[in-house]
Amino acid sequence: MNFTETLKLALAAIWSHKLRSFLTLLGMIIGVTAFMVVLSLLQGFNTYVDEKIAGIGSNSFTVRRFSFEDFKNTDTIAEAQRRNKELTFEELEFIKERAQLVDKIGALALPNSAELKRGAVVMQDITISGTEPIIGDIENIDIAEGRFFSEAENNNSQRVAFIGAEVAQKLFPGGSAVGEEFTMRGIPYRVIGVQAVKGTVFGQSQDLFVKLPIKTYGANFGGLRNSRGIYFEATAKSPKLFKDAVEEVRTLMRIKRKLEFGEKDNFGILTPDAIAGLRDSILGPVFIVIIAVPGIALLVGAIVIMNIMLVAVTERTKEIGIRKSLGARQADILKQFLYESATLSAIGGTIGLILAKLLGIIISALLIPTTIPWYAAVIAIGVSAIVGILAGLFPAWKAARLDPIEALRAD
Amino acid sequence: MYKFMENENGKPQTADTFMPVAGESLISMRNIWKTYQMGVEELHALRGVSFDVKKGEYVAIIGPSGSGKSTLMNLIGCLDSPSKGEYWINGHQVAEMTDDELAKIRNKEIGFVFQTFNLLARATALHNVELPLIYAGMRAGERHDKAQAALASVELGDRVMHKPNELSGGQRQRVAIARALVNHPSILLADEPTGALDTKTSMEIMALFEKLHAEGNTIIVVTHEHDIAERAHRVISIRDGEIEKDERTK
Numbered sequence: 001m002n003f004t005e006t007l008k009l010a011l012a013a014i015w016s017h018k019l020r021s022f023l024t025l026l027g028m029i030i031g032v033t034a035f036m037v038v039l040s041l042l043q044g045f046n047t048y049v050d051e052k053i054a055g056i057g058s059n060s061f062t063v064r065r066f067s068f069e070d071f072k073n074t075d076t077i078a079e080a081q082r083r084n085k086e087l088t089f090e091e092l093e094f095i096k097e098r099a100q101l102v103d104k105i106g107a108l109a110l111p112n113s114a115e116l117k118r119g120a121v122v123m124q125d126i127t128i129s130g131t132e133p134i135i136g137d138i139e140n141i142d143i144a145e146g147r148f149f150s151e152a153e154n155n156n157s158q159r160v161a162f163i164g165a166e167v168a169q170k171l172f173p174g175g176s177a178v179g180e181e182f183t184m185r186g187i188p189y190r191v192i193g194v195q196a197v198k199g200t201v202f203g204q205s206q207d208l209f210v211k212l213p214i215k216t217y218g219a220n221f222g223g224l225r226n227s228r229g230i231y232f233e234a235t236a237k238s239p240k241l242f243k244d245a246v247e248e249v250r251t252l253m254r255i256k257r258k259l260e261f262g263e264k265d266n267f268g269i270l271t272p273d274a275i276a277g278l279r280d281s282i283l284g285p286v287f288i289v290i291i292a293v294p295g296i297a298l299l300v301g302a303i304v305i306m307n308i309m310l311v312a313v314t315e316r317t318k319e320i321g322i323r324k325s326l327g328a329r330q331a332d333i334l335k336q337f338l339y340e341s342a343t344l345s346a347i348g349g350t351i352g353l354i355l356a357k358l359l360g361i362i363i364s365a366l367l368i369p370t371t372i373p374w375y376a377a378v379i380a381i382g383v384s385a386i387v388g389i390l391a392g393l394f395p396a397w398k399a400a401r402l403d404p405i406e407a408l409r410a411d
Numbered sequence: 412m413y414k415f416m417e418n419e420n421g422k423p424q425t426a427d428t429f430m431p432v433a434g435e436s437l438i439s440m441r442n443i444w445k446t447y448q449m450g451v452e453e454l455h456a457l458r459g460v461s462f463d464v465k466k467g468e469y470v471a472i473i474g475p476s477g478s479g480k481s482t483l484m485n486l487i488g489c490l491d492s493p494s495k496g497e498y499w500i501n502g503h504q505v506a507e508m509t510d511d512e513l514a515k516i517r518n519k520e521i522g523f524v525f526q527t528f529n530l531l532a533r534a535t536a537l538h539n540v541e542l543p544l545i546y547a548g549m550r551a552g553e554r555h556d557k558a559q560a561a562l563a564s565v566e567l568g569d570r571v572m573h574k575p576n577e578l579s580g581g582q583r584q585r586v587a588i589a590r591a592l593v594n595h596p597s598i599l600l601a602d603e604p605t606g607a608l609d610t611k612t613s614m615e616i617m618a619l620f621e622k623l624h625a626e627g628n629t630i631i632v633v634t635h636e637h638d639i640a641e642r643a644h645r646v647i648s649i650r651d652g653e654i655e656k657d658e659r660t661k
């Protein structure tokens with residue numbers, strides 16, 4: 001018997017017990033759905049941590065006043081407060097002049113929040129930050145309209161702003177924002193560019209921000225100190241040189257700050273690897289637990305399928321006898337039942353996948369953007385079919401081994 | 412005919428002492444025993460049965476209930492294997508066959524008609540008749556035509572899409588006969604084919620068997636009705652697992 005023929009037979013058998021098949025598959029469906037949702041959440045969360053919390057892409061690293069280790073406890077925080085001086089533009093110049101492996105490096109200032117006004121429209125609590133023009137290149141900022149700052153605008157502390165999509169839409173409904181003005185703290189700013197929509201994460205819009213040239217920011221918000229302190233963001237000349245570029249910048253910082261050999265860094269360097277490592281160390285144990293849950297659901301699903309296949313073999317002993325009396329070989333019967341359990345299980349996997357996709361859309365809308373990676377979909381259906389084959393193996397083997405005359409006598 | 416020597420103590424013969432001459436006999440059974448172990452007791456359903464059936468014969472097997480008729484038929488049909496003895500069908504020695512080889516014999520050499528029809532309830536008449544061809548590995552198109560033709564030959568050409576529960580008892584048995592014949596077996600076996608049918612329908616089925624025999628099919632029918640046995644050309648009587656009489660009647 002060939003593949004399509006056996007498959008048709010399996011589908012017919014499943015279809016003849018629709019309700020039973022569906023109930024049998026619940027465990028499988030829940031398992032696969034949970035598995036997919038967890039996986040897509042994990043994926044979404046990783047992206048979120050990497051890109052949103054750390055604020056850097058996978059190709060850049062930042063030099064900051066404090067490192068992760070400095071936040072270990074109150075003592076280390078106090079010590080870092082004392083030892084770690086604010087970064088300066090002088091240090092940035094020092095690195096720029098000497099670094100061989102760094103492609104681009106620029107300064108950013110920590111964000112504050114402010115109220116935006118345009119006519120009667122007021123927007124509160126908008127994130128305001130300052131960046132050097134080169135940051136537009138380093139962060140690969142996606143421009144929907146207009147452009148990023150120029151060097152001249154930064155050097156002259158011109159009051160120009162690059163704004164988020166939602167700010168543009170709220171302040172300038174119905175028309176283009178570029179060239180228009182709004183005010184912050186009573187001072188007018190001219191919009192020169194709008195960033196492409198980034199969407200929401202954990203229900204928070206990522207499009208509510210204003211970026212100013214870093215000098216404009218310093219001049220109008222009270223200097224680039226403390227809560228507006230600066231940090232650097234850099235890229236390496238090539239991905240291969242990334243680690244070396246990080247080490248080069250670290251060394252240059254140590255030289256500039258005259259640190260002795262063996263003395264601890266009095267600044268922090270944040271790389272995507274370090275962020276991922278931190279994330280994994282915090283979330284790892286949590287994920288192991290939430291991956292175990294769908295795993296158990298899958299196992300239960302497999303046992304239920306095995307059980308129903310044993311029932312099917314018993315119910316259809318007579319059919320097996322008839323088929324054997326007409327020339328079905330052991331392999332034919334084995335295949336018939338294996339296909340049935342694999343098909344049953346794969347249907348469960350597919351339904352689970354569809355459910356996960358729907359849940360994913362809801363989660364993306366309410367929490368963080370999630371995607372089900374294509375390989376996860378293949379794995380889901382593949383794993384469920386394999387689970388089905390394994391669960392069906394014993395029942396199918398029992399069926400195949402039935403003695404024809406004994407099977408024919410059954411009723 | 413055979414270089415065959417009967418052992419006094421009923422021990423099975425070895426293959427080299429018993430060699431049917433090719434082309435002569437379709438079925439050769441020599442000293443066939445079937446013993447069921449019932450706890451400590453041994454129940455001999457067949458006690459040293461030997462006979463031959465030639466191509467084109469129409470044989471009836473009769474005997475009282477429990478005499479071993481069905482046991483014998485199941486052995487002939489390779490649904491069961493003997494405890495002792497030798498069995499040749501169409502030149503194949505059955506005793507030493509693996510399960511898969513037996514499946515092939517059941518598929519190619521034997522058409523079995525059962526008292527209770529044994530049709531697949533969920534499948535159409537057509538699909539039921541196609542089953543032996545499916546296991547023979549025939550492609551769908553060819554299979555379809557053959558099954559259709561087989562159903563037409565038992566006058567069910569207009570009932571192919573009916574399921575068994577949409578057919579009368581006689582029609583069901585005709586589907587079963589079509590199924591038994593569709594793969595052109597060497598021999599047609601029927602174990603009380605009319606046992607579940609009324610007299611009129613039984614006569615129709617028996618008429619069909621006569622037609623099939625006239626067309627050259629080899630047939631063995633188990634029955635305990637003498638008027639059915641009379642239609643055969645040879646009657647084998649069984650009692651207590653032994654052949655009591657084996658006579659040519661026509």
Ligand SMILES: Nc1ncnc2c1ncn2[C@@H]1O[C@H](COP(=O)(O)OP(=O)(O)OP(=O)(O)O)[C@@H](O)[C@H]1O
Nearest residue numbers: 447454456474475476477478479480481482483635
């Ligand atoms: N699986 C079995 N286990 C034990 N004994 C069996 C088994 N099958 C048949 N027998 C015994 O073998 C003997 C012959 O049975 P068989 O079915 O061949 O009789 P039969 O001639 O077909 O009878 P009937 O006319 O009633 O169908 C009976 O005594 C029966 O009890």
Ligand SMILES: [Mg+2]
Nearest residue numbers: 480481482602
């Ligand atoms: Mg019987």
